[in-house]
Amino acid sequence: MAYMGKILRVNLSNKSIKKEEFPKELAKQYLGGRGLASKIFFDEVDPKVDPFSAENKLIFATGPLSLTNAPTGGRYMVITKGPLTGGIASSNSGGFFGAKFKATGYDMIIFEGKADKPTYLFIDDQTVELRDASHVWGKGTEDTTDILVAESGHKTANVACIGPAGENLVMFAAIINEKTRAAGRTGVGAVMGSKQLKAVVVASGKFKTPLDAPEEFKAAVKANIKTIRENGVTGEGLPALGTKVLDNIINELGGYPTRNFQESVFEGVDEMSGEALVEKGYLIKNVACYACPIACGRKVTLPDGAEGEGPEYETGWAYGPHCGVNDLISITRAGFMCNNLGMDTISAGVTIGTAMELYERGVIKKEELGPGPELKFGSGEAIIYYTKLMAYREGIGDKLAMGSYRMADSYGHPEYSMTVKKQEIPAYDPRAVQGQGLAYATNNRGADHTRAYLISPEVLGIPEKLDPQQNEGKAKHVKDAQELTAIVDSAGLCVFTEFALGPDDYLTMLNNATGFDWTLEEMMKAGERIWNLEREFNLRAGIDTSLDTLPKRLLNDKIPAGPSAGNTNRLSSMLGDYYKERGWTEDGKPTQEKLKELGIV
Amino acid sequence: MKLSIKLFATIRLDTGLKIIDVNIDKPVNVLDMLKIVSEAINFDLVKKLIRNGALIPGVIILLDGVNVLHLQKLETIIDKDTTISIFPAVAGG
Numbered sequence: 001m002a003y004m005g006k007i008l009r010v011n012l013s014n015k016s017i018k019k020e021e022f023p024k025e026l027a028k029q030y031l032g033g034r035g036l037a038s039k040i041f042f043d044e045v046d047p048k049v050d051p052f053s054a055e056n057k058l059i060f061a062t063g064p065l066s067l068t069n070a071p072t073g074g075r076y077m078v079i080t081k082g083p084l085t086g087g088i089a090s091s092n093s094g095g096f097f098g099a100k101f102k103a104t105g106y107d108m109i110i111f112e113g114k115a116d117k118p119t120y121l122f123i124d125d126q127t128v129e130l131r132d133a134s135h136v137w138g139k140g141t142e143d144t145t146d147i148l149v150a151e152s153g154h155k156t157a158n159v160a161c162i163g164p165a166g167e168n169l170v171m172f173a174a175i176i177n178e179k180t181r182a183a184g185r186t187g188v189g190a191v192m193g194s195k196q197l198k199a200v201v202v203a204s205g206k207f208k209t210p211l212d213a214p215e216e217f218k219a220a221v222k223a224n225i226k227t228i229r230e231n232g233v234t235g236e237g238l239p240a241l242g243t244k245v246l247d248n249i250i251n252e253l254g255g256y257p258t259r260n261f262q263e264s265v266f267e268g269v270d271e272m273s274g275e276a277l278v279e280k281g282y283l284i285k286n287v288a289c290y291a292c293p294i295a296c297g298r299k300v301t302l303p304d305g306a307e308g309e310g311p312e313y314e315t316g317w318a319y320g321p322h323c324g325v326n327d328l329i330s331i332t333r334a335g336f337m338c339n340n341l342g343m344d345t346i347s348a349g350v351t352i353g354t355a356m357e358l359y360e361r362g363v364i365k366k367e368e369l370g371p372g373p374e375l376k377f378g379s380g381e382a383i384i385y386y387t388k389l390m391a392y393r394e395g396i397g398d399k400l401a402m403g404s405y406r407m408a409d410s411y412g413h414p415e416y417s418m419t420v421k422k423q424e425i426p427a428y429d430p431r432a433v434q435g436q437g438l439a440y441a442t443n444n445r446g447a448d449h450t451r452a453y454l455i456s457p458e459v460l461g462i463p464e465k466l467d468p469q470q471n472e473g474k475a476k477h478v479k480d481a482q483e484l485t486a487i488v489d490s491a492g493l494c495v496f497t498e499f500a501l502g503p504d505d506y507l508t509m510l511n512n513a514t515g516f517d518w519t520l521e522e523m524m525k526a527g528e529r530i531w532n533l534e535r536e537f538n539l540r541a542g543i544d545t546s547l548d549t550l551p552k553r554l555l556n557d558k559i560p561a562g563p564s565a566g567n568t569n570r571l572s573s574m575l576g577d578y579y580k581e582r583g584w585t586e587d588g589k590p591t592q593e594k595l596k597e598l599g600i601v
Numbered sequence: 602m603k604l605s606i607k608l609f610a611t612i613r614l615d616t617g618l619k620i621i622d623v624n625i626d627k628p629v630n631v632l633d634m635l636k637i638v639s640e641a642i643n644f645d646l647v648k649k650l651i652r653n654g655a656l657i658p659g660v661i662i663l664l665d666g667v668n669v670l671h672l673q674k675l676e677t678i679i680d681k682d683t684t685i686s687i688f689p690a691v692a693g694g
Contacts, residue, residue, distance in 0.1 A: 232690025233659045240611050245691040248609045252663055252686040275613050460691075462658050465670040499659075563666020 002064035013113030033063035035490035063492025072494035074290025082186030094289035095181035103205025161199035163342025172347035212515030244274030254563030255432025265562035268326025317427035318349025330380030350424035421446035475577035483527030545588035659690030
C-alpha cells in the first residue's frame with residue numbers, strides 16, 4: 001500500500017522503456033523516495049563511475065506519502081552520483097510535479113545511458129515515450145516549460161527540466177519544476193544534461209495513492225494539519241515572511257556569514273531582509289506547494305515588473321551578505337536568473353563570493369574579467385553579470401562553473417573556498433552554531449543544512465533550546481536529526497513539517513498509509529539504514545573520512561566581531577563522539593557488524 | 602538605563618517599528634521589560650510571545666545577542682544599557 005507498484009526504467013542509449021515491478025520488500029527497509037532509490041542506485045551503479053558517463057544513472061523517485069493529503073505530500077527526489085561532491089546525491093523539490101508524476105501510476109523512473117540527441121520523456125497515464133527536445137535545447141527553464149506544456153496538449157501538465165547550466169555541465173546545475181521549484185544541490189541537473197535529457201513532462205494522471213487504512217490515515221492527517229496550523233512557526237511565521245525571516249535572526253546571533261565568511265554580521269541586512277521584501281512592496285502573495293498548509297513560497301514582483309518567486313533565505317544570503325551586496329533588487333533578480341538558467345542558488349552565489357575574495361586579494365586579475373564589472377564585494381552589477389557567464393561557461397564563467405572549491409584550487413588557493421566535500425556551505429556560520437558545523441562536516445552530500453537542521457534547536461529552540469556554543473551532546477542530536485530527516489525525505493514530505501511534527505506523528509501517517517505496522521524504533525532504524533548506505537557508497541566512491549571537516553578558516557580563525565566574536569568551530573571535540581554514536585570505527589567507517597545489523601551487506 | 606529594543610518579523614510589520622529606545626530607572630526582568638515595551642508601542646508583546654507563563658517555542662529574545670533561554674528566561678534581570686532583539690515564533694531554512 002501507498003505505492004503505485006511500478007517503476008519505469010528508461011534507457012536513453014537504446015531508447016527502451018520498461019515497466020518493472022516495484023520492490024515491495026525493499027520498501028520495508030528503505031521506505032521509498034531518497035531511501036529506496038539510494039538502495040537501488042547502490043546495488044546497480046559502480047561507486048567509482050564518472051558522474052557524466054553513460055554508466056551513471058539518474059533516478060526520479062516519489063515516497064509513499066507523495067500524492068496523499070499528508071501535509072506537504074507532494075515532493076520528489078532525484079538520486080544520482082553528483083558531480084560536485086563525487087558522492088551519492090539526492091536533491092528534492094516541492095511544487096506539484098512529484099504528486100502529478102505519481103498519479104500516472106509509477107513510483108519512480110530510472111534513467112540509464114545517454115541520448116544521442118536532446119530528448120525529453122513524455123508521460124501520461126497511458127503513454128510513456130521519448131521525444132525530440134532539439135527545439136528547446138539551449139532555452140531557459142521558463143520557455144522550455146511553456147513550450148513543452150503547450151506541446152503536451154494539457155494546460156495543467158507539469159515539467160521538470162534543466163536550463164543552459166545543466167546543458168553546459170555546470171557542476172551545481174539544478175533540475176527545475178514549475179519554473180521556480182528546484183532539486184537544487186550537488187549538480188543533479190548537470191547529470192541530466194550529460195545525458196541530453198532536457199525534461200520530464202507529466203501530462204496527466206488519473207491514479208490515487210492506495211492507502212492501507214484510509215480512515216485512520218485521514219484522521220492522522222487532520223490532526224497533523226491542525227498542529228501545523230496552530231504552531232507559531234508553521235502557522236504564522238513561515239506563511240507571513242517565508243524562510244527569509246531568518247536574515248535578522250541569524251544576523252542578530254552573529255552567525256550570518258558575510259563576505260565569504262570573513263565576518264559574521266552584515267551591516268546591510270535592513271535593506272535586504274525578509275521584512276524589507278514586504279516593506280518595499282515586492283512581496284505580492286505567498287504560494288503553497290501540493291497539499292501544503294504552510295505556504296512559505298513567495299510570489300514577488302520587482303519595480304520594473306519582473307516576476308518570480310523568492311528569494312528564499314539561502315538565495316538572499318548567498319547573493320547578499322556572502323557577496324557583501326545589500327541591493328535587494330539585484331539579489332532577487334539573481335535568484336530569478338538561477339531558476340531560469342537552472343542553477344543551485346547557494347553554490348552559485350557562494351562561488352561568486354569566493355571569486356570576489358580572490359579578486360580583492362589580487363589572485364584573480366582584472367584582465368581575466370574581460371569586459372565584465374570588477375568582482376568587488378558589494379557589487380550588485382557583478383552578481384548579475386557573472387551569474388549569466390557561469391551558466392554559459394563564458395570567459396571566467398568557465399571557472400566559476402566548476403564551483404567554489406575547484407575554482408579556488410585552480411588558482412592554488414583552495415583555502416578560500418568555504419565548502420565541505422566540495423559543496424558550498426549554506427547561510428549559517430558554524431563558528432556561531434557548533435552542532436550545525438558537525439552536521440555540515442558529516443553530511444553525506446557535503447555542506448548542507450537540510451539533512452540535519454541543528455539551527456532549529458540551537459537557535460530557534462525547537463523542539464528544545466540547545467546552547468549553540470556547547471559541544472557536548474551535539475553528536476547525538478546530529479545523528480537523530482540526520483535519521484529523522486532521512487525518513488521525512490523518503491516519505492515524500494517537506495522538512496519544514498519538522499518544526500511542528502515529531503517522530504510519532506510521521507510514524508502514524510506512515511503506518512496507516514503503508515500498513516508496515518512499524519514501531520518507532522523500526523522507523524528510526526530505517527533512517528539509520530539509509531544514512532549508513534549513503535555513507536558506505538561514498539566511502540567506496542573514494543570520499544575519504546578525512547573529508548569530514550570544515551574549511552580551516554572556520555576551525556582556526558575567530559569570528560572577528562559581533563555577538564559570536566571570538567568563536568571558532570570546535571569540530572574535533574564533537575566528531576569522535578559522533579562516530580561513536582553511530583557505532584562506526586574511530587576513523588569514521590561503518591563497521592561490518594553495523595552494516596550487517598542494518599542489512600546493508 | 603537605556604534599553605534599545607529591536608523588533609522583527611511580524612511584530613515589525615504589525616507595528617511599523619524597527620527600533621525603539623526605552624529609559625528605565627531601576628533593573629527589570631524580561632517579563633516586566635515586555636510589559637513596559639508593550640505599553641510604549643501599544644502592542645501586546647506578552648500575548649504575542651508568552652503562553653502558560655513561558656515563552657512560546659520558537660520565540661527569540663536576545664540580550665546583547667544572548668538568548669534569554671540560556672540565562673534565567675523571563676526572570677533574567679536587565680540592569681545595564683542593553684540591546685534587546687525580539688522575534689516572534691518564526692523559522693525557515
